[in-house]
Amino acid sequence: MIKLNNIHKSYDMGSSKLHVLKGIDLEIEQGEFVSIMGSSGSGKSTLLNILGMLDNYDEGSYLLANKLIANMSEKKAAQLRNDMVGFVFQSFNLISFKNAMENVALPLYYKGVNRKKRNAIALEYLEKLGLKEWAEHMPNEMSGGQKQRVAIARALISNPKIILADEPTGALDTSTSYEVMDILKEINDAGITVIIVTHEHDIAAMTQKVVRLKDGRIDEIIRNGELREFRHTYNKELVTA
Amino acid sequence: MFDLDLWKEILSALKQNRMRSFMTAFGVFWGIFMLIIMSGAGRALENGVMEGVKAFATNSAFFWTERTSKPYEGFQRGRRWIYNNQDIEYIRQSVKEIEYLSPRLFGWQQNGDNTIRGERTGAFNIYGDYPDYFKIDGWTPVKGRLMNEIDVLQKRKVCVIGERVEEVMFDKDEDPIGQYLKISGVYFQVVGVIHPETRINIGGGKKEETIIIPFSTMQTAYNYGDEIHFFSVTANQGTSVSSLEEKLKRILKERHKIAPDDMQAIGSFNIEAEFKKFSMLFLGIQALTWIVGIGTLLAGVIGVSNIMLVIIKERTQEIGIQRAIGATPGKIMLHIIAESVFLTVMAGYIGLSLGVALLEVLNQILLAAGDEVFFRNPEVNLTMALSALAVLVFSGAFAGFIPARRAIKIKPIDALRDES
Numbered sequence: 001m002i003k004l005n006n007i008h009k010s011y012d013m014g015s016s017k018l019h020v021l022k023g024i025d026l027e028i029e030q031g032e033f034v035s036i037m038g039s040s041g042s043g044k045s046t047l048l049n050i051l052g053m054l055d056n057y058d059e060g061s062y063l064l065a066n067k068l069i070a071n072m073s074e075k076k077a078a079q080l081r082n083d084m085v086g087f088v089f090q091s092f093n094l095i096s097f098k099n100a101m102e103n104v105a106l107p108l109y110y111k112g113v114n115r116k117k118r119n120a121i122a123l124e125y126l127e128k129l130g131l132k133e134w135a136e137h138m139p140n141e142m143s144g145g146q147k148q149r150v151a152i153a154r155a156l157i158s159n160p161k162i163i164l165a166d167e168p169t170g171a172l173d174t175s176t177s178y179e180v181m182d183i184l185k186e187i188n189d190a191g192i193t194v195i196i197v198t199h200e201h202d203i204a205a206m207t208q209k210v211v212r213l214k215d216g217r218i219d220e221i222i223r224n225g226e227l228r229e230f231r232h233t234y235n236k237e238l239v240t241a
Numbered sequence: 242m243f244d245l246d247l248w249k250e251i252l253s254a255l256k257q258n259r260m261r262s263f264m265t266a267f268g269v270f271w272g273i274f275m276l277i278i279m280s281g282a283g284r285a286l287e288n289g290v291m292e293g294v295k296a297f298a299t300n301s302a303f304f305w306t307e308r309t310s311k312p313y314e315g316f317q318r319g320r321r322w323i324y325n326n327q328d329i330e331y332i333r334q335s336v337k338e339i340e341y342l343s344p345r346l347f348g349w350q351q352n353g354d355n356t357i358r359g360e361r362t363g364a365f366n367i368y369g370d371y372p373d374y375f376k377i378d379g380w381t382p383v384k385g386r387l388m389n390e391i392d393v394l395q396k397r398k399v400c401v402i403g404e405r406v407e408e409v410m411f412d413k414d415e416d417p418i419g420q421y422l423k424i425s426g427v428y429f430q431v432v433g434v435i436h437p438e439t440r441i442n443i444g445g446g447k448k449e450e451t452i453i454i455p456f457s458t459m460q461t462a463y464n465y466g467d468e469i470h471f472f473s474v475t476a477n478q479g480t481s482v483s484s485l486e487e488k489l490k491r492i493l494k495e496r497h498k499i500a501p502d503d504m505q506a507i508g509s510f511n512i513e514a515e516f517k518k519f520s521m522l523f524l525g526i527q528a529l530t531w532i533v534g535i536g537t538l539l540a541g542v543i544g545v546s547n548i549m550l551v552i553i554k555e556r557t558q559e560i561g562i563q564r565a566i567g568a569t570p571g572k573i574m575l576h577i578i579a580e581s582v583f584l585t586v587m588a589g590y591i592g593l594s595l596g597v598a599l600l601e602v603l604n605q606i607l608l609a610a611g612d613e614v615f616f617r618n619p620e621v622n623l624t625m626a627l628s629a630l631a632v633l634v635f636s637g638a639f640a641g642f643i644p645a646r647r648a649i650k651i652k653p654i655d656a657l658r659d660e661s
């Protein structure tokens with residue numbers, strides 16, 4: 001599904017260059033549930049944005065569904081994003097003057113689905129996420145957990161192959177975070193690849209594979225079977241912290 | 242293609258920011274409104290003036306006499322003099338550039354009421370004219386007929402009268418045709434009631450208070466001898482009336498022993514020159530209107546563009562989200578430009594409508610005020626309205642274009658990161 005080969009990325013900082021990703025090799029299969037961890041500034045968001053074709057990389061290659069993602073026009077990238085990827089953000093990023101249903105329906109608008117049809121589909125998704133009664137509410141009338149569920153519905157509506165979530169629980173309390181993770185788990189069970197960035201070990205522990213970034217490189221990859229060991233490390237980190 | 246969704250998107254974005262949309266639109270509204278009002282007012286002035294003169298022969302000139310201002314060939318300065326039949330005869334024979342030539346006598350209203358019919362009396366302007374006069378200054382008969390050649394040849398005692406004369410001298414339901422008026426002691430039969438087509442008035446007084454009798458009759462009946470007070474000419478096609486005017490002045494000065502450089506002795510006036518002045522004036526007014534109007538409009542458009550830029554900045558994150566979830570740059574650009582065009586055209590359309598409505602109200606008031614105002618039909622023609630609309634669409638697109646370009650230059654990732 002996803003094949004990263006020696007990905008490099010630096011940011012221009014005026015005179016100097018900030019080398020953020022220093023050769024990332026990573027393979028993610030269809031249907032995996034992956035979390036990316038690492039200290040602040042280690043390049044997690046950068047990596048996720050490259051995966052989501054929101055940003056480009058400088059070196060290496062990125063194959064998405066066997067297609068090389070490089071030098072695409074903005075238009076092509078937008079269409080591919082719309083077809084392949086759903087985004088969930090830490091700060092929800094709902095459009096403030098549209099109600100929940102309209103927010104969810106927006107990706108279909110860009111696909112050219114007519115209003116009636118896309119609103120009906122949006123309602124279905126909201127129902128799945130237990131938000132049917134909130135369809136007509138504006139974002140500022142909803143709690144963080146509700147907003148994030150709306151955002152997830154929006155990410156799902158275009159039937160993506162991959163859900164990318166940058167700290168989806170970062171702004172939520174523990175119990176709401178777990179609710180959101182349950183939803184992501186369900187989505188993953190339906191066969192969609194889910195990749196999340198998180199700081200929280202308990203959140204990461206709910207995924208099948210943890211990718212740890214350190215200094216722009218992959219430090220370690222912990223697989224499902226090794227999660228026990230991961231918990232161990234996690235506890236150790238808690239002690240040292 | 243009419244994309245309902247696009248419009249819904251635009252409307253909700255505009256509704257979201259009512260105040261800002263309103264402020265943005267106001268500049269454009271005002272620009273178009275002013276353009277319409279000014280242009281309409283200018284046009285009305287032009288219509289008013291031109292309406293008043295259009296039946297007047299534009300190639301005409303008029304001559305009267307003044308005292309001389311220079312001594313010449315033994316004559317003192319300040320001499321009174323007057324044209325005579327021989328002058329007219331000579332001019333008719335020798336000046337071929339003339340189309341119509343019409344001498345006139347004025348019967349002054351010296352002693353108050355000069356016209357009597359039974360119990361009724363009135364003070365009117367009496368003129369002795371040739372039929373050619375009607376070809377220079379147009380009149381139409383509302384009853385009866387105009388004066389003709391035979392009236393002049395036979396020195397018939399007939400007259401045509403203005404509408405005010407009819408009002409004063411006759412009952413409402415009375416037919417004046419065939420009736421007699423005693424004018425300065427002589428009886429004349431009324432053969433026509435006439436209506437002036439122009440408001441250019443040679444000789445003062447109100448045109449409706451005019452009585453015209455045959456020139457020849459006037460000269461003999463009132464013992465004017467071979468005197469002529471005044472004459473009008475029109476130039477042949479292809480001759481400039483200004484040059485004809487100069488030529489006639491030269492001839493007359495020579496015939497009456499007036500110094501060639503005496504600028505005062507011959508009073509004259511030519512319509513061509515006046516018309517030119519008017520046309521230049523109106524051209525100037527229209528040009529000024531457009532300059533000021535376009536300037537105001539431009540300021541409005543720049544305002545729209547500026548505010549759209551601010552909007553783009555405000556909406557950076559929103560645009561980032563839209564792009565993350567699949568909006569193509571083209572779609573974003575289309576949105577912004579459509580929004581700008583919509584705002585501009587709406588505002589412009591309101592300005593246009595209000596402007597036209599105001600002019601219409603003005604027009605009604607003017608119509609009620611009647612003939613006396615030199616301000617008529619403050620119209621805005623369709624071409625102008627349409628071109629204004631085209632300008633609006635174009636400038637709206639232009640106003641949206643720069644912000645739209647700016648918007649799609651923002652990378653979606655940067656737009657998303659913009660958290661402020």
Ligand SMILES: Nc1ncnc2c1ncn2[C@@H]1O[C@H](COP(=O)(O)OP(=O)(O)OP(=O)(O)O)[C@@H](O)[C@H]1O
Pocket residue numbers: 011012013018020038039040041042043044045046047
């Ligand atoms: N557009 C940019 N221009 C310049 N530097 C950037 C840009 N985006 C990110 N960086 C820098 O690149 C580094 C990696 O950023 P990134 O956002 O990927 O970190 P992160 O791992 O997501 O951190 P966090 O956990 O705090 O979200 C940071 O030092 C950041 O300051």
Ligand SMILES: [Mg+2]
Pocket residue numbers: 044045046166
């Ligand atoms: Mg981050």
